[in-house]
Amino acid sequence: MDADYDIVVIGGGLAGLTAGISAAQMNANTLVVRKGEGATSLSSGALDIAGYLRGGETPFLTPEEGVAALAHVYPFHPYSVLESIPSLGLKEIVSWLKDILAGSPSAMIGSHDTTTMALTILGTKKPTCLVQRTMHTTRLDNTDETLLFAGIKGLADFNPSTASKALMESVIAGETGPHKIVHTLLECSPFRQPSNISPVELARYIETEDGLDRIIKELQHCTEQTGTTLIALPPILGLVNPIEIKKRIEEETGTEIFELLSFPPSVPGYRLQRSLEASLKKAGGTLLVGHEAVSFKKQEGKIIDITLKSPRRTFNTHPKSVILATGKFVGGGLAGNRTGLRETVFDLPVLDGTRQSVQDVRPSHLTRVVPLHKEGHPLFECGIGFDTRFRPIDVKGDIFASNLFAAGSVLCGYNYPVEKSGLGVALVTGRICGVHAAENVTGGN
Amino acid sequence: MTEFDVIVIGGGSTGTAVARDCAMRGLKTLLLERDDIASATVGTCAGMISSGFKYYHEPDIMDLCSHEVVHLKHIARHIVAKLPILFPLMDLSEISSGGKGMEEYEKRVQERGVPPVLILTPEASREIEPSLHPELIASGYVEEFFIDPFRLCVLQAKDAEQHGATIRTYCEVTAIDIRNGAVHTVTYFNRMTGTLETVEAKVVISATGPWASEIARLAGISLELRLNKGAHVILDRRVTNVGISTRAVDGRWVYLFPHENTTLIGTTALDTWDNPDELVTSQDEIEYLLRSFEFVVPSVREARIIRTMEGVRPMAPVWKVPEGEVTRGYEIIDHGQDGVSGFYSFIGGKLVMCRHMAEAVTDIVCERLGVTGSCETHIKPLPGMSEEVDVLMLAEKYGVPSHALERLKARRGSELVEILEMTREHPEWTNMVCICEPVMDAEIRYAIRTEYPQTLNDLRRRVRLGTGPCQATFCTFKAASIMAEELGLTGSQTHSEIVDYLSERWKGKRPPLRGAALAQEEIVNGIYACVGNLEQTVIDYEPKPWEEIR
Structure with a gap:
């Protein structure tokens, strides 16, 4: 069985759904596939954008200031890409999400120019x-x-x-x-x-x-x-x-x-997940739960085929664009054994926050001696490298495929537990990837 | 100044046993422990009260071990369990090595009520334990007993207290003063109150395991030990039905024991001169244990490693032989020979001997102090060992799952009923705070009220909080709040307690970090850093010894 979509998004947490909704809104025929429940539903249901610099003790006055500071201090931070895309600024992306969720159980309050100190x-x-x-x-x-x-x-x-x-x-x-x-x-x-x-x-x-x-x-x-x-x-x-x-x-x-704000199992996380799924449907996208991307074909620098598998069936899709939004360790986008870390769908090289390969680095070497540290564990900065259009890069630093984009915590370069930037990066990168992928399909750019 | 007949230094298996024996014989006894009861050496052992099988070249030791197993079963049946152990043989050459051992072993099986060594066919072996290597040629079968080492120590301490002893945890001895060639006073730093206190003592007994040299030095005495590090790897589930023992890659004996809801694989043996508090399991030790078991349990790597733990064997100073050949007997050093009478130190020994060691030293002390009366520690039961408990009936009566009560009974014996009674007024205390083990709210409160834990880590030793597959991810903040209610902690103290316990767990989680544990750690950071913001909030965190050195 084959099913054809313009865009296949692998992963259906906040990054994948944001990408899927964005693409579907631009009239691309979009499929979001998800293996499990995802990490977004484990979140507190609040959307962090930028709280601290790694090691910092004073919260940013505004998320906007935080995004600029993180982009400035860490040139490989996903936020650093924002500067090069004037049409998709933080303000636009935040208000886009608020519109998407307006009227849903997880309608959001807040703004890109106010840091909210939320009580836990x-x-x-x-x-x-x-x-x-x-x-x-x-x-x-x-x-x-x-x-x-x-x-x-x-x-x-x-x-x-x-x-x-x-x-x-x-x-x-x-x-x-x-x-x-x-x-x-x-x-x-x-x-x-x-x-x-x-x-x-x-x-x-x-x-x-x-x-x-x-x-x-x-x-x-x-x-x-x-x-x-x-x-x-x-x-x-x-x-x-x-x-x-x-x-x-x-x-x-x-x-x-x-x-x-609370810990998993999280009712607001569940609400956010469900509201985004409803938005995807409303925008005309399709969600398939319980499906895993198990293999792919690449031809002339493009992904031309993705095989999707559920316990009962296996089928192929031939998307024009693919978005990888599989998350980090909880989401399943990254895995590690005692010798190093790897990416689970395309076997992309996994890099640390300074873009050094960690394929052969023992995970414990990417951690600090204490479990909670203001600088964060470098382990959580690991992920795949990307270009300014969030296209994953291979070992040589070239893009892996011209029609593959990546969003959310599968990316390297940010440390969300200490920066308090988790869902923010997922939102910003998901939105940008969705728009880019759709433009790729419709022939723009 | 308060005067005691006996001051026992060290709250491990030996120290608590000594305090119990001394108190039962009417001596005014003080036990000083620098940390918590069972917080060091005994807390890192597998809990086997060994028949001494490995030490067949020391028949006296085998006699002693076997008698002590009988005594421990008599006084602490509720925390003793029997475990069959298989010795899978992959090769004919392995058979010849066991002859003398089997003979010695079989002389002593009757008193413990276990069968002689059985030799099983490959089929029979794999029927008992399907995960064994299909190409094994035979296996030996024995039955050994295990005791909950944390509970043993706490119960000994509680029983000592009930017989009039004073138990002081978090009190670190800083000076031993000598007058006229005999011990006179002991000074200790009370870490809870931050004060130095001095007490008089007629006799001082150092039951401090690997720290015996340090304590002796306080009295100006040089005491040599051979310290040997042993590490364990702990798996997230019971990977076998029975215990397995095999030769490691270097020919030493290692074991794999299903233990509560987990599996223990141990041990390594490395001579060490490091500070025992700073030791952490190394990658080589992890690989040594896994590789050694792959020969007989090929699937051993499929389970997830949840942590490692390490301890130090305080062995007699016997050199130029491997660790396994050093005597497992113990020795009581009378420092009268060094010019300080009334001061005694233990070296060597095994968990199974702790009561015997206590009896021997208490006999010496009684003679010295002219006290008559005989030892009863092998006759009188430890707390909790009274009438049989009907778990199914109680489960129904109190609305608690029977699997949780079974586990509670294995820790508590008949104390279980008192804990359940607490839930009559507070039905919400049947909340399972630690779901992995499981541990109920009421048991945590009971332990806090009667067993003097000062930290969540102490609570772990009382109730097994946070020792299961999630390694305290989900119970830490819940248990911290219960502790705060019971002990009147402030909010910031509660937050510090959370971080403190996460740090203690991290010590063992970090070396084997891989596979699903990476997702587990992401959740820990998601909860306590990303949402809880505790890395910003907790300011009075005290670094642990193993954190300072690297």
């Missing part, structure tokens, strides 16, 4: 750019708010007492924030479970009428006793209608509520 379930803050509407608050800096951290009994993922202590300590140490912080555990035993509740179960529970009533009653009781004006919840406000749920709770309690 540990009570720490991290710099980010866009947050989902359900995660948004402007009142965290008001000193006269009474902030309630509300956990759920039986949900081990979030301990409101730790979070409130940590935030209170930072306020005492001089940071701006509410001067009154309280915490509570709501009792709701979703689906009669007293313990081992997952955030996803809670999100489903809150979408039932009983569940929502129960949580509202618990919150009302607590806010009345404490005079709460602002409520921080773990991200559980539903998978499908979180914005309506947020509004309803706010009306019933007379407070503002927002979701904290």
